[in-house]
Amino acid sequence: MIDLRSDTVTKPDDEMRAAAAAAEVGDDVYGEDPTVNDLEARAAERVGMEAALYVPTGTMGNQIAARVHTERGQEVLADRKSHVVKYELGGFAQLAGLQVRMLDADPRGVPTPAEIDASYVEEDLHRPGTGLLCLENTHNARGGLAIAPEKIDAAADAAHDRGVPVHVDGARLFNAATALEVPVADLTDPIDSVMFCLSKGLGAPVGSMLAGSAEFIERARRVRKLFGGGMRQAGIVAAPGLRALENVQDLETDHENARLLAAGLAEIDGLDVREPETNIVLVDVSGLGLTSEDVLDRLEDRGVRASAFGETTLRLCTHRCVSRDEVDRAVELAAEGLSSND
Numbered sequence: 001m002i003d004l005r006s007d008t009v010t011k012p013d014d015e016m017r018a019a020a021a022a023a024e025v026g027d028d029v030y031g032e033d034p035t036v037n038d039l040e041a042r043a044a045e046r047v048g049m050e051a052a053l054y055v056p057t058g059t060m061g062n063q064i065a066a067r068v069h070t071e072r073g074q075e076v077l078a079d080r081k082s083h084v085v086k087y088e089l090g091g092f093a094q095l096a097g098l099q100v101r102m103l104d105a106d107p108r109g110v111p112t113p114a115e116i117d118a119s120y121v122e123e124d125l126h127r128p129g130t131g132l133l134c135l136e137n138t139h140n141a142r143g144g145l146a147i148a149p150e151k152i153d154a155a156a157d158a159a160h161d162r163g164v165p166v167h168v169d170g171a172r173l174f175n176a177a178t179a180l181e182v183p184v185a186d187l188t189d190p191i192d193s194v195m196f197c198l199s200k201g202l203g204a205p206v207g208s209m210l211a212g213s214a215e216f217i218e219r220a221r222r223v224r225k226l227f228g229g230g231m232r233q234a235g236i237v238a239a240p241g242l243r244a245l246e247n248v249q250d251l252e253t254d255h256e257n258a259r260l261l262a263a264g265l266a267e268i269d270g271l272d273v274r275e276p277e278t279n280i281v282l283v284d285v286s287g288l289g290l291t292s293e294d295v296l297d298r299l300e301d302r303g304v305r306a307s308a309f310g311e312t313t314l315r316l317c318t319h320r321c322v323s324r325d326e327v328d329r330a331v332e333l334a335a336e337g338l339s340s341n342d
C-alpha cells in the first residue's frame with residue numbers, strides 16, 4: 001500500500017527507536033527530564049524564540065496558545081479554512097471560551113491588513129474585543145501553501161497595531177521555510193507564538209512544540225497541565241523528536257516528490273491538479289464525474305491511499321516513508337484505476 005493520506009503516517013526509523021531506548025529520562029512535570037529539556041531548548045533555538053514547550057499534539061499546542069493569549073469571551077480572527085476552525089472540534093470555544101470571527105478575503109488564507117482592521121472589534125460595554133489573530137503556515141486546506149514572510153509581517157503588524165497578539169499554527173512550518181528558502185526565524189520574527197509538529201513530515205512518532213517568549217511558555221506550561229498534557233518520563237518520546245529536528249533537510253525531497261506526483265496525475269484525463277508548493281497535492285476529480293469517495297475506493301483497490309478533502313477534492317501528501325519510485329508507481333496505479341470503466 002502506498003499511503004499518501006497524510007505525512008502523519010510516517011513511522012519512526014531505527015535511529016529514532018534506538019534514541020527512544022537510550023533516552024535519559026526523569027519526571028517532566030517536575031522539569032526533570034533532560035531529554036525533554038534538551039528538545040525544548042533546541043526547538044526554541046530552531047524557531048528563533050526564547051522558549052519552547054513539548055506538547056503531545058499540535059492541536060493541544062494551538063489550544064494552549066489561544067488560552068494563554070486571550071480572555072474568555074474575546075474574539076479570535078482566523079481564516080475560514082484554517083485547521084483551528086475546521087479540525088479542532090471548536091476547541092477555541094470549548095477550551096478558551098472564544099468566539100471565532102472567520103475571515104475569507106485572501107485565497108492564500110492570510111488576512112490582509114485591511115481585513116484585519118475591518119474585523120477588529122474594540123472592547124466596550126457590548127462588544128467582546130479581539131483577543132488573537134491566528135495564522136496557518138503552511139496552509140493545509142488551501143493546498144499546503146507556503147506563506148511568505150512579507151505576508152506574515154503585514155498581518156502581524158496590523159494585529160499588533162491594535163494590540164492583538166499573533167499565533168501561527170505552523171504544523172508544517174519547516175516545509176514552509178524549505179519551500180520559500182528562508183530561515184525559519186524569518187517566519188516567526190513578527191509573531192508571538194508558533195506551534196510546529198514533530199510528528200508529520202519530520203517523522204517523529206509523537207509530539208509537537210509550542211514556542212514563544214519565556215513568559216508565554218511559563219504560562220503555557222500551566223495550561224498544558226490543565227489540559228492533561230503534563231507527561232512524566234516523556235524523554236522516551238521526546239528523543240525521537242530530537243532526531244526529527246535533524247530531518248528538516250529531507251523535506252525538499254518530499255516537495256520534489258509532490259511536484260512529480262502532481263505532474264504525473266495531471267496527465268490523467270479528468271483530473272485537475274493544483275501545482276504544489278510543498279508536500280501537499282490537491283486534486284479536483286469532478287472531471288471524472290465521480291465523487292472523492294468513489295475515487296478513493298478505486299485508488300485503494302489498486303494499492304494507493306489518499307484523503308477526501310471535500311465532495312470532489314482529494315489531498316495527497318508526500319512524506320519520508322514514500323520513495324520517489326513509489327510516487328511513480330502511485331501515478332501508474334492511479335492511471336490504471338481511474339481509466340478503467342468499472
Ligand SMILES: *Cc1c(COP(=O)(O)O)cnc(C)c1O
Pocket residue numbers: 056057058059060062083084136138140169171172197199208
Ligand atoms: C496536523 C495539524 C494540526 C494538529 O496536529 P495534531 O498533532 O494532529 O493534533 C494543526 N494544524 C495543522 C495545519 C495541521 O495540519
